[in-house]
Amino acid sequence: xxxxxxxxxxxxxxxxxxxxxxxxxxxxxxxxxxxxxxxxxxxxxxxxxxxxxxxxxxxxxxxxxxxxxxxxxxxxxxxxxxxxxxxxx
Numbered sequence: 904x905x906x907x908x909x910x911x912x913x914x915x916x917x918x919x920x921x922x923x924x925x926x927x928x929x930x931x932x933x934x935x936x937x938x939x940x941x942x943x944x945x946x947x948x949x950x951x952x953x954x955x956x957x958x959x960x961x962x963x964x965x966x967x968x969x970x971x972x973x974x975x976x977x978x979x980x981x982x983x984x985x986x987x988x989x990x991x992x
Contacts, residue, residue: 911977914926914976915977917977919980923949924947924979928962940966941966941967942965942970
């Protein structure tokens with residue numbers, strides 16, 4: 904999938920079951936090969952960021968390899984667990 908980073912910023916991110924996770928605030932790029940590693944999301948209203956891996960600014964950290972579609976919204980494919988990148992205790 905080829906896409907400009909500016910096309911991702913501000914886009915809404917939804918799970919494959921239609922749950923609004925948040926919107927893209929920023930991305931993390933692997934400088935060695937140019938691949939997008941992670942998206943940093945501002946959590947949606949119904950999302951508790953404490954249930955997810957977050958950065959020091961409270962943004963949800965999602966691996967970009969979960970992305971299945973980028974159109975008007977970003978859609979994630981099926982998730983391996985109940986929560987994406989659930990924070991490890």
